[in-house]
Amino acid sequence: MTMAEGELAISELHFVRDQHLAAQPAPIRMTGAIGWVRANLLSTPANILLTVVVLLLTIWVVWELLDFLILDAVWTGADREACLMSTQHREVGACWPFVWERLPYFIYGSYPIPERWRVDVFFVLLAVGVAWLLWLHAPRRGLGALYFFVVLPIVSYILLHGFAAIGLPVVDTVLWGGVLVTIVVATVGIVVSLPIGILLALGRRSHMPTVRFFSTLFIEFVRGVPLITVLFMASVMLPLFVPQEFEPDKLLRALVGIALFASAYMAEVVRAGLQAIPKGQYEGAMAVGLGYTPMMRLIVLPQALRITIPNIVNTYIGLFKDTTLVTIIGIFDLLHTIEVARIDPKWATPVTSTTGYAVAAMFYLVFCYGMSRYARATEARLRKGDKR
Amino acid sequence: MSSEQTGIRPPRVPLYNDPRVRSVIYQLALAAIIVFLVYGATTNAIDHLQRAHIASGFGFWNETAGFNISQSLIPFSSTISTYGTAFWVGLLNTLLVAALGIVLATILGFIVGISRLSKNWLVSRVASGYVETIRNIPLLLQLLFWYNGVLKALPELRNSYSIADAIYLNNRGFYVPEPIARPGFGWVELVFVVGIVASVAFYFWARRRQMQTGQRAPVLWVTLGLVIALPFIVLLLAGVPIHFESPQAGRFNISGGIEVVPEFAALLFGLSIYTAAFIAEVVRAGIMAVSQGQAEAAYSLGIKPGPTLRLIVVPQAMRVIIPPLSSQYLNLIKNSSLAVAIGYPDLVQIFTGTVLNQTGQAVEVVAITMAVYLTISLVTSGLMNLYNQRMALVER
Numbered sequence: 001m002t003m004a005e006g007e008l009a010i011s012e013l014h015f016v017r018d019q020h021l022a023a024q025p026a027p028i029r030m031t032g033a034i035g036w037v038r039a040n041l042l043s044t045p046a047n048i049l050l051t052v053v054v055l056l057l058t059i060w061v062v063w064e065l066l067d068f069l070i071l072d073a074v075w076t077g078a079d080r081e082a083c084l085m086s087t088q089h090r091e092v093g094a095c096w097p098f099v100w101e102r103l104p105y106f107i108y109g110s111y112p113i114p115e116r117w118r119v120d121v122f123f124v125l126l127a128v129g130v131a132w133l134l135w136l137h138a139p140r141r142g143l144g145a146l147y148f149f150v151v152l153p154i155v156s157y158i159l160l161h162g163f164a165a166i167g168l169p170v171v172d173t174v175l176w177g178g179v180l181v182t183i184v185v186a187t188v189g190i191v192v193s194l195p196i197g198i199l200l201a202l203g204r205r206s207h208m209p210t211v212r213f214f215s216t217l218f219i220e221f222v223r224g225v226p227l228i229t230v231l232f233m234a235s236v237m238l239p240l241f242v243p244q245e246f247e248p249d250k251l252l253r254a255l256v257g258i259a260l261f262a263s264a265y266m267a268e269v270v271r272a273g274l275q276a277i278p279k280g281q282y283e284g285a286m287a288v289g290l291g292y293t294p295m296m297r298l299i300v301l302p303q304a305l306r307i308t309i310p311n312i313v314n315t316y317i318g319l320f321k322d323t324t325l326v327t328i329i330g331i332f333d334l335l336h337t338i339e340v341a342r343i344d345p346k347w348a349t350p351v352t353s354t355t356g357y358a359v360a361a362m363f364y365l366v367f368c369y370g371m372s373r374y375a376r377a378t379e380a381r382l383r384k385g386d387k388r
Numbered sequence: 389m390s391s392e393q394t395g396i397r398p399p400r401v402p403l404y405n406d407p408r409v410r411s412v413i414y415q416l417a418l419a420a421i422i423v424f425l426v427y428g429a430t431t432n433a434i435d436h437l438q439r440a441h442i443a444s445g446f447g448f449w450n451e452t453a454g455f456n457i458s459q460s461l462i463p464f465s466s467t468i469s470t471y472g473t474a475f476w477v478g479l480l481n482t483l484l485v486a487a488l489g490i491v492l493a494t495i496l497g498f499i500v501g502i503s504r505l506s507k508n509w510l511v512s513r514v515a516s517g518y519v520e521t522i523r524n525i526p527l528l529l530q531l532l533f534w535y536n537g538v539l540k541a542l543p544e545l546r547n548s549y550s551i552a553d554a555i556y557l558n559n560r561g562f563y564v565p566e567p568i569a570r571p572g573f574g575w576v577e578l579v580f581v582v583g584i585v586a587s588v589a590f591y592f593w594a595r596r597r598q599m600q601t602g603q604r605a606p607v608l609w610v611t612l613g614l615v616i617a618l619p620f621i622v623l624l625l626a627g628v629p630i631h632f633e634s635p636q637a638g639r640f641n642i643s644g645g646i647e648v649v650p651e652f653a654a655l656l657f658g659l660s661i662y663t664a665a666f667i668a669e670v671v672r673a674g675i676m677a678v679s680q681g682q683a684e685a686a687y688s689l690g691i692k693p694g695p696t697l698r699l700i701v702v703p704q705a706m707r708v709i710i711p712p713l714s715s716q717y718l719n720l721i722k723n724s725s726l727a728v729a730i731g732y733p734d735l736v737q738i739f740t741g742t743v744l745n746q747t748g749q750a751v752e753v754v755a756i757t758m759a760v761y762l763t764i765s766l767v768t769s770g771l772m773n774l775y776n777q778r779m780a781l782v783e784r
Contacts, residue, residue: 040508040510041508041510043507047507047508050508051508051510054511058514208411209415210415210419211418220766221762223765224761224762225761225762225765226722226725226736226761227722228725229725229740232736232740233754233758236754240429240436240750241429241432241433243432244435244436317524321524321525322526324526324529325726327729328728335526335528335532342536350541353536353537353540354537354541357537360529361525361533364525364526364529368524369520372523
C-alpha cells in the first residue's frame, strides 16, 4: 500500500474528524470576576486564611475610622460640653465644632484679623507659582522659575512682614502661625536648598581639595546629626555667633536651621544625579571649548537635574514633614497650633486631641501624597523618553 | 614633541587665566572666608558669654545634676549624680529605644515589604496602603498621636486594666512581674552562656563538614536544644531558683515589677511603625532587583518555592537591601531624638533639654550631643562600607 492510498483511506473513515471542534468557553470558575478572585485571593488554603485575616483587619480599621470621623462624630456645639460622653449619652467620635471654631487659628495663627487678607494673597501667589512650575504645558516656564525663585520671596516678605512705607503695617513673626508658618518654612527650605545643594554637590565633586574638603565636611556633618540638634544649634547658638546688635528673630533662626539641613540632603541627591551623567558628556563639553561654568550650566546640570527630579521631590516631601520639628523650638507651625488648641480648657475633652491630630494628619497626607504622585508621574514620563 | 623642536611656541596664557593659578586663588579665597566666619563667630560667642556671665568649658560634667529622670538603666539620683551620669543615662536610653526599634521595624518592614509583592491582591493592596499612609504623615505627629491620643487616653490608675492582679495597664504605664533570681540561678546563666558558645562552635563545624562532605547537620534543632532546653533542664534540676515579684497596686501608684513608661512605649511604637514603612520599600526594591530568571532557574532545577526564596532570591536581594537598610537604621537612631517632644528621657531630652537649661552652656552641650550622633553615624557607615566591600559583586 502506497502513501497516497493510505491517506485516502483515512479521509474516508467516518470516525476520524476532519474539522476542528469549536473552542468551548473556559470553565466559569477560571474567568471573569470569579476566576480573578480564585486566582488572586483564594489560590491555596494558606492564601484563603491570609485573605480572611487581612479582610477582617481592613474592615475593622476602616470601620473604626469611619465610626470616629463620621458616624459617632459631633457636628455642632459651642464648647466642650457638646463633645462629652456624659452630655451626649453615647460614644463620642471626632469633635468637629472644635475644628470649625479653631480653623482660622490653625491657618493663620495669631496673625491680626484685619491683616489676614495678606496671608490669603500670599497663598494665591504661591499657588500660581507652584502651578506655573509644575504644569508642563504652561507658557513661559522660564519666567515661572524667575517668578518662583526671585519675585515671590521678595513680594511675600513685603506682604507678610509688612512695609510701613506702602501702608502695610508690620506684623511681627511672633504672631505668625498655623498653616502659614508651615508653608513659609517649607517654601523657604525648598527655594533655598536647591541652589545651595547644587553648589555643595559641585563642591564635593570639585578637583580643588580645599573646596572638596569643606563641602564634604559640611554635608557629612549635617547628615550625621538629627535635625532637632541642628534646630537647637540654630536657635540657641546662632544668636551667640552674630554681633549683639543683630539679634535674628526666632522664625529666622528656624529657617536658617531648616535651610542648612535641607541643603546637605539636597547636595547628596544632586551629587547622585551628577554621577549618573556619562563621562563623555563632560569630555564633549570640554572638547568644544567650554569652560567649567558653561559646561556645568549648559551641558551637565540640565541633564543631571532632569533625572534627579523624582528624588528632589522626595527630598521635598521629607522636608515638608520635617517642618513639624520647629514645634519643638517654639515656632507656631500647624502642629504647634493644634497642640495649643487641644489643651485649651474650653474644648479639652478625651476626643479633642485625636480630632486635632486627625486634621493635621489629613493636611500632611494630602500634600505629601500629592507630591509623591507628582514624583512618580515624572519618573514615568522620564522613563518613557529612555525607552524610545 | 617639544615646542623647541617644532619651532612653534604655545600661546602665552596670562597668569590669571592659568587653571592652576586660578584654582589656588579660589581655594585661598574660600579658606579665607571660612576662617573669617569662624573667627567672627568665635569672638562674638566669647563676647556674648562673658557679658551673660556664663561659664565655659566642660567643668559642669562633674557637677551635681539635681533633677530626676523617669527611666534609667543605671542608678541615678537627683541629689548625688552628676551631669556626666545624666549623659550616660540619656545615651543608654537612646540606644535602648533605638535597638528595640530597629528589631521591631525590621520585622514589620520585611513582612510589609514582602506582602507588597504578594500575589494575593488584597494583601498587596493593604500593604501599599500602609506604606503610603505612614510615609506621608510626619513622625512627630504620629508620636504625639500615640502618646496623647492613645496611651494618655488609657484609664487612670484606679480603673487600670489588669490581668490576674499581675499585669497592669493604665495611663501611667504598663506593669509586668519582675523575675528575681535566688541563689543557684547562676548555674542556669552559666549553662546558657556555655550553650550559646557551643552552638556557635557547632554551626561552624557543621558548615565546614557540609562544605567537605555535602552532609547537612540539624543546626537549628541542636541550637535550640543547647540554648533553650539545656538551661531549662538545669533550671528544673536546681529547683527553679527564681520567683516573680508582681506589681502591687496602691492608691496613688504601683510599686514593684517592671514598669514600661508610656513615653517609652509611644516612642517605640511610633519609630517602629514609621521606619517599617520605609524598610518595606527598601525590601520591595531589593527583591524586585533580583532578576526573575534566578527564581525560574531554581524552579527548573526542582527547588521548591520556599527554599528558592530563602537560598536564591533573598541572599541576592540582601546585597541591594543592606546599604539603604542601614541608612534607615541611622534615620531611626537620629529620629529617636524626637523623644524630646513627648518627654522620654533620651540623650537630647536630658542633655539639650534639661542640662542646657540648667547650665546655659549651649555651645558645649550641643557640641557633645552632636558628637555622639556623629560618632554613631560614622561608625555605622564605616561598618557599612566594610560590608559592601565584602558583598560587592566580584566583577570579571
